[in-house]
Structure formats: C-alpha cells, structure tokens
Amino acid sequence: MLIDSHCHLDFDELSADLDGVMARAAAAGVTGMVTISTRVEKFSTYAGLAEQHENIWCSVGTHPHNAHEELHITADDLIRLSAHPKCVAIGEAGLDYHYDNSPREAQAEGFRRHIAASRATGLPLVIHSREADEDMARILEEETEQGAFPFVLHCFSSGPELARRGLALGGYVSFSGIITFRNAEEIxxxxxxxxxxxxLVETDAPYLAPVPHRGKPNEPSYVLHTAQKLAEVRGTDLETVANESTGNFARLFSKTGLA
Structure with missing residues (x-):
C-alpha cells in the first residue's frame, strides 16, 4: 500500500481523465492521495474533489508563485477553511527563488502566515522550497522558537544541510520522481x-514523471517507481518502503484517520 502525499488532481492533465487516473492508481497499489492547494481562492475545487472520493484528501494554501496575489488571505482564513473534514494539511507554501514569480518579501510573509495556521491547527504544513535553502532553514528555526508546528519538505530537491536542519526541528522529507533522475545523486x-x-513519497503530478515515464504527464500511480527507487537507494525492499512511508504519512497527516 502506497500513498501519494502530494499531487494536483485539479490540473487539466489529470482532471480530464480522473476516473482513469484513480483506476490506474488502485491497480498500482496506491490507496490514497492528497490533492494540494496552490491558490486558496480555489479551495472549493480541491474540497470538491476530496468530497467525491473516499481516498482523496486536500490541503488549503497558496503556492509561493502566487503569494503576491493572495496576501489578503490571513492565517485566520486558512484556519477557518482547514476545518473542512477532508482538509488534512496547510499549504503548499514556502519559498521559490528559482523562478521568483512572486516578490521574495511576499513569499516570506505568506509563508509565515501558513506557519501560524499550521501551529494553530496542528495540521502539517506542506513546504515548497527551491533554491532558497538558507532562508528556508532560518525561517523554520525562527518560527519553531515561537512554537513547534508539523511540516514536510515536499518534493525534496535541496541540499543535505536543509534536510539536516529540517529534520532537527522534527520535520519530514518527501521524495518525488526526481530521485530516479540520472543527475540526482545529491538527493x-x-x-x-x-x-x-x-x-514520505509523492508524485507532484502532473509534474516530474519518474523514469521510465520521463516526458509524460505524471500521475499518482507512478509513485510506485519512486518507492522502488527509494528502496534501492536505502538498501531495502519495496514492502518496507511502502510500510514505512505509509505509516509516516498516517502519523503526520493524522486527520486522515489512517493511523
């Protein structure tokens, strides 16, 4: 049994064939998935998907690319929306210095609001961090001093120092199809x-399809390839990775009731 802890089922590549996506996931042993919010203003879409399927959950949050467009969203807004019974996480939020689609000050301000919502609700914060390792670690450490909050560094593509500092704060690390890429030795x-x-394991579908599906739209069934590679890297077997990652997901995303 595997859980895709991070996908985007509302994106056209997946929503156009959602029944097929779900069937292929089930055939691959993927028994649940979280469709992740990128804009709070679209929360009804994510919640609607989760309401229609017992094994789909959702989050509420603003992707750093969109931070400047949703600075009117407060921590209280996030807390209120997260009370939906199928909403199991806050985010994704964080810092993306690769594209800088949103001013860095707006990204940081929005990120800290999401941290406040996570701390208040106890729901895990799904963190996007790209080429922002030092600022990310600093903010996490500063905010933890104000009170701990659960979090996962999603689609990990950073260096070992951010992993070390995040783990030291009690955080989790989620691996995507990137670990199957030829040049991903550091990850x-x-x-x-x-x-x-x-x-944890995830797809970030429809992005980052793992080997042997590079170049195709990613989908939750492909998390199997990430888990297989993770087992190889860790010197263990697929069953162990499936059991460990699913147990970790159930503990972190405790609102799913899987624990």
Missing amino acids: RAVAEVVPADRY
Missing part, C-alpha cells in the same frame, strides 16, 4: 540517510 544521498520514520 539520493539524502534519501539514503533520512530516518525511517521521517520520509
């Missing part, structure tokens, strides 16, 4: 040493 090195009780 595989992190995956090898992350504690067994602190990692």
Whole structure:
C-alpha cells in the first residue's frame, strides 16, 4: 500500500481523465492521495474533489508563485477553511527563488502566515522550497522558537544541510520522481540517510514523471517507481518502503484517520 502525499488532481492533465487516473492508481497499489492547494481562492475545487472520493484528501494554501496575489488571505482564513473534514494539511507554501514569480518579501510573509495556521491547527504544513535553502532553514528555526508546528519538505530537491536542519526541528522529507533522475545523486544521498520514520513519497503530478515515464504527464500511480527507487537507494525492499512511508504519512497527516 502506497500513498501519494502530494499531487494536483485539479490540473487539466489529470482532471480530464480522473476516473482513469484513480483506476490506474488502485491497480498500482496506491490507496490514497492528497490533492494540494496552490491558490486558496480555489479551495472549493480541491474540497470538491476530496468530497467525491473516499481516498482523496486536500490541503488549503497558496503556492509561493502566487503569494503576491493572495496576501489578503490571513492565517485566520486558512484556519477557518482547514476545518473542512477532508482538509488534512496547510499549504503548499514556502519559498521559490528559482523562478521568483512572486516578490521574495511576499513569499516570506505568506509563508509565515501558513506557519501560524499550521501551529494553530496542528495540521502539517506542506513546504515548497527551491533554491532558497538558507532562508528556508532560518525561517523554520525562527518560527519553531515561537512554537513547534508539523511540516514536510515536499518534493525534496535541496541540499543535505536543509534536510539536516529540517529534520532537527522534527520535520519530514518527501521524495518525488526526481530521485530516479540520472543527475540526482545529491538527493539520493539524502534519501539514503533520512530516518525511517521521517520520509514520505509523492508524485507532484502532473509534474516530474519518474523514469521510465520521463516526458509524460505524471500521475499518482507512478509513485510506485519512486518507492522502488527509494528502496534501492536505502538498501531495502519495496514492502518496507511502502510500510514505512505509509505509516509516516498516517502519523503526520493524522486527520486522515489512517493511523
């Protein structure tokens, strides 16, 4: 049994054939998935998808690309929306210095609001971090001093130092199809040493399809390939990775009731 802890089922590549996506996921042993929010103003879409399927959950949050467009969204707004019974996480939110689609000040301000909502609700914060390792670690450490909150560094593509500092704060690390890419040695090195009780698997579908599906739209069934590669990297078997990652998901995303 595997859980895709991060996908975007509302995106056209998946929503156009959602029944097929769900059937292929079930055939691959993927028994649940979280469709992740990128804009709070679209929350009804994410919640609607989750309401229609027992094994789909959702989150509420603003992707850093869109931070400047949703600075009117407060932590209280996030807290209120997260009370939906199928909403199991806050985010995704964070810092993206690769594209800088939103001013960095807006990204940081929005991110701290999401942290406040996570701290208040106890729901895990789904963190997007790209080429912002030092600022990300600093903000996480500063905010943890104000009160701990659960979080996962999703689609991990950073260096070992951010992983180390995030884990030291009690965070989790989630691995995507990137670990199957030929040039991802640094990420595989992190995956090898992350504690067994602190990692998740995901697709980030429809992006980042793993080998052997590079170049195609990604989908939740493909998380199987990530889990297989993770087992290889960690010197174990698929069953172990499935059991560990699913147990970790159930513990972190406790509102799913899977624990």
